[in-house]
Structures are given as C-alpha cells and as structure tokens.
Amino acid sequence: MDNTTPVSRRKFLGAVLAIPAIGALGTPLVAAGQFVYPPDSLLQPPKPKKIGNLKDVNVWESIKFDFNDAPGLLVRKDEKEVVAYSLKCTHLGCTVEVPKGNLKDKQLFCPCHGGQFDPMGNNVGGPPPKPLPAFGVEIADNGDIIISEKLA
Amino acid sequence: MSWMEERFPGIGHAAKEIAEHKVPSHTLNPIYCLGGLTLIAFLVQVLTGIFLAVYYKPTVAEAYASVQMITYEVRFGAIVRSLHHWAANLMIVLCFLHMLRVYYTGAFKKPRELNWVAGCFLLLLSMGLAFTGYLLPYEQLSYWASVIGAETAGSLPVIGPDLKIMMQGGIKVTGEMLSRFYVLHLMVLPAITILFMVAHFIMIRVQGISDPM
Ligand code: HEM
Ligand code: FES
Numbered sequence: 001m002d003n004t005t006p007v008s009r010r011k012f013l014g015a016v017l018a019i020p021a022i023g024a025l026g027t028p029l030v031a032a033g034q035f036v037y038p039p040d041s042l043l044q045p046p047k048p049k050k051i052g053n054l055k056d057v058n059v060w061e062s063i064k065f066d067f068n069d070a071p072g073l074l075v076r077k078d079e080k081e082v083v084a085y086s087l088k089c090t091h092l093g094c095t096v097e098v099p100k101g102n103l104k105d106k107q108l109f110c111p112c113h114g115g116q117f118d119p120m121g122n123n124v125g126g127p128p129p130k131p132l133p134a135f136g137v138e139i140a141d142n143g144d145i146i147i148s149e150k151l152a
Numbered sequence: 153m154s155w156m157e158e159r160f161p162g163i164g165h166a167a168k169e170i171a172e173h174k175v176p177s178h179t180l181n182p183i184y185c186l187g188g189l190t191l192i193a194f195l196v197q198v199l200t201g202i203f204l205a206v207y208y209k210p211t212v213a214e215a216y217a218s219v220q221m222i223t224y225e226v227r228f229g230a231i232v233r234s235l236h237h238w239a240a241n242l243m244i245v246l247c248f249l250h251m252l253r254v255y256y257t258g259a260f261k262k263p264r265e266l267n268w269v270a271g272c273f274l275l276l277l278s279m280g281l282a283f284t285g286y287l288l289p290y291e292q293l294s295y296w297a298s299v300i301g302a303e304t305a306g307s308l309p310v311i312g313p314d315l316k317i318m319m320q321g322g323i324k325v326t327g328e329m330l331s332r333f334y335v336l337h338l339m340v341l342p343a344i345t346i347l348f349m350v351a352h353f354i355m356i357r358v359q360g361i362s363d364p365m
Contacts, residue, residue, distance in 0.1 A: 037314075042322035069324055093303060 045149045048136075054082070054143035060104040060119070067147050071095055072135060074145060075103060075119050082139070084147055085121035085132040096132065178364040183257075186250035190278075191349065193243035197281070198342065200236040208288065210334035212327040215290035240282055247278050259362035267355040270348055277345045284337040290330060298333070299325050 051065040051074060063074045067086075074084040087096045087108075094112035103119040110116070116125035121132035136148040157164050207226055209218040222229040251271060254260055260268035287298045302325060306316030321328030 036318065038317060038321045038328065042328060043317070045323070 048138070048146050048148035050144050050146050052145050054139060054145060057082075058102075060102045062098060062103055062119075063145075064098065065147065067135065068149070072147065073098055073108075073121075074137070074147070075121075077120070082137055082145065083120055084135040084137045084145075086135065087132065089115055089128055090123065090130040090132060091115050091126070091128040175361060176363075179361050183249075183253040184361070186246055186253050190243055190246040190250055193239045193246055194278075194345070194349070196235060196239040197243065200232050200239065201338070201342075203232045204236055205338060210288070210330055212290065212330060215288065215330060219289040219291075240285060244278055244282055247275050251275060257362065257365055261362075263359055264355070264362065267352060267359070270352045270355065274345065274348050274352060277341055277348060281337060281341050281345065284333040284341065287330060287333045288337060295325065298329060302329070 046068040049065075049067060051067075052063050054076075057063055057074070057076045059076050059078055061076055064087075065072050065074065071087040072084060073087050074082055076082050087098070088094075089096050089110045089112065091110065091113060094110055096108045096110045096115070096117060098108055099106045106119060107124065108117040108119065108121075110126065110128065114126045115123065115128040117128070117132055118124050121134065123129065123131055134150055136150040138146045138148070140146060204222060207218055207222050207229075209215060219233075222233055224230070226232075254268065254271065283297075283301060287294045302316050302319050305319055306312045308315060317323065319329065319332065320326070321332050
C-alpha cells in the first residue's frame, strides 16, 4: 500500500529554501543578542578595595563601608580575625541596621520586616532565609584591610 | 481634492470613509472613548518628547543638568516637561480604564481575542515607556527606581541574572544603563508601540466595534 502524499515540486523547493532562509535570518538575530549583551570589560567583578586599618577597630567593633556602590560591614572577631559581609538583607534586600559601638551580644536588625542577624552576619530571627553574604577579607602586613568580592 | 483624485482615483472616497465612518449608537458613551483618549495621550508624548529630545543629553555628567536647563531656562520648557510627565501618567491610567471597559463589556470575546492580546502588549509597552523614561532625568528617584527595577528583574528564576545584566549594561547601575534606557525610550519602544497600535486599529476597523451587551 502506498499512502505517501506526493509533494509538489513547488512545495519541495519551498522547504529546501526555508532552511537557509531561517539560517540567514537567525544568524543576525544571534549576533544582535551578542551585540547588546555587554562586553567583558563591563562585566569585571569590582576591584578589591582598602576600607581601613586593623588598628582603627577594636575587638567586637565594626567599620561600615561601601563596596560596589552597596553598604557592607566589617567586624573584628578577635585579635587576628575579622569578618566582612554585605548589609543587603537576604530577605528582600533592605539595608540592615547596625547598632553603634561594641557589637558583643548585640543583634543587627532589618527595619523592613524585622529580620535579625548576629554580629557574624548569621540570620537568627525573622524572615531572612540565609546569612548575609560574606566578602573576601585580606589583611596586609601593615594592617590595611582589603575587601574583595568572594569567589564562591 | 480633484487634483489628488485625478492622480489617485478613489482617494476622496477613502478619506471620506475614514472621516465620516459611522459607529453604532451604543458607543456614544464616554467609556468607549477611553481607547481614543489613550491614543491622544500617546500623541502628546510623541510631540512633547521630540521637543524634550532637543536639549536632553543622555550621559551621567549631563543628564540631570540638561533636564534642569529644560525646566528653568528653556522658554516653555517647564510646560513641555510637565505635559510629558502628566500625559505619561494619564496614558497608563487611560489604557488601564480602556482595558476595564473592554473587559466589562465582554468585547474581548470571539472574534476579538487577538485584539485583546495586542492590547495587552500595548499596556506592557506603555509601562515599559514609563519605566525607561523615569531613569532619564538621572535624579535620586530615577536612580533608585532603576536599581529596584533591575533587582526585581534579577530575582526572576532562570533568566533573572542575565536580564539584569542586559538592563544594566554591566554588573551595576551606571551610565551604560542610562544609554540603554535612552535608546529604548526614544527609539525601540515607541516604534514597537506604533506598530502594535496600527495593528490594533486595523483589527477594530475590520471587525467593527463589539455589539452592546
Ligand atoms: C496604548 C494603548 C491602547 C490604545 C491607544 C488603544 C486604542 C483603542 C481604540 C481607539 C479602540 C476603539 C474603541 C474604544 O476606544 O473603546 C480600541 C478598542 C479595543 N481595545 Fe484598545 N487600546 C489600547 C490598549 C488596549 C488594552 C490594554 C486592551 C486589553 C488588553 C485593549 C483591547 C481592545 C479591544 C479588545 C478593543 C475592541 C473593543 C470593541 O470592539 O468593543 N486595548 N482600542
Ligand atoms: S528585607 Fe530584611 S527582613 Fe525583609
């Protein structure tokens, strides 16, 4: 039994032409997308930044700083160790408030929906689902504190 | 007219058909004017926008200052800017009220489904124009509204991060975003909006206005 429908010459040639036509129209479309997507030079991670010196900050004290146009906090844990994290709340992105002075046994508080964080940036109450995102911290020999984007 | 008629036979008839087109009496109700009023708001935007573009400069260094100049130095500048501001707001309100009219009179039903879809695109395009225009004065409100818009886009699943980079033209809100929004606001979105409006109006003419409920 032969139930194949005959394809007319016109239809066949149309289909044959359709393939290069799609390619010819699709390629510039991909190129247009590539053009509009910003070049690598605009996608570089922010440069490491010096935000202070270890001698400016006592144990359990903090320094607020700007990194990549957004607020961050550095806290000195003990003689040697410091932590730094973003103050952008992991709930919906408000700026978390930092109490003044010594942070021992204190909490950071998010004004938007009452999220709470401990001075290490861990979420300890309210809606935030994750700790505040940490930055990379490096201490130079002279005590300069240098913040960088953490490579996770 | 006869001069034109001689060269383009039938043009007088076509012009008459456009100018004196009859509509059913149930459309003599202000709620049936909302679509046309949206169009008028858009035409105000096109006209005032052309004037604003004469002085506006889309760079971080000059955007704010150029808008200040339009407002305080250019003759009639404050009026042109206010018109553009208020007609932008009105266009969104009117477009939405028009959509409600279409919804509550059931005018979206067969055979007008595709005109409803075209209308939905027109509403999105209007909001896109409003959002991209908001960044252009590059004042505090503009800047933070755009930060919020980019962050919101960035929180979408899967496409979010790339969409945010595409909007910002980089990893944060900078002059690159201003350039992008300028191009969208002055060229891309108006052109697409006009295409959709033409399609919208042709469909209305072909299908006629819907019957009363
Ligand atoms: C830029 C925005 C828009 C403009 C300029 C516009 C313009 C118009 C005009 C002038 C009419 C003639 C009847 C009337 O004025 O009520 C109309 C009809 C219609 N519009 Fe729109 N419109 C817009 C947005 C929308 C939206 C957001 C929707 C819905 C999602 C929509 C759906 C329709 C439909 C279905 C009709 C046919 C109504 C009928 O036959 O009764 N339009 N539009
Ligand atoms: S944004 Fe911080 S608790 Fe909601």
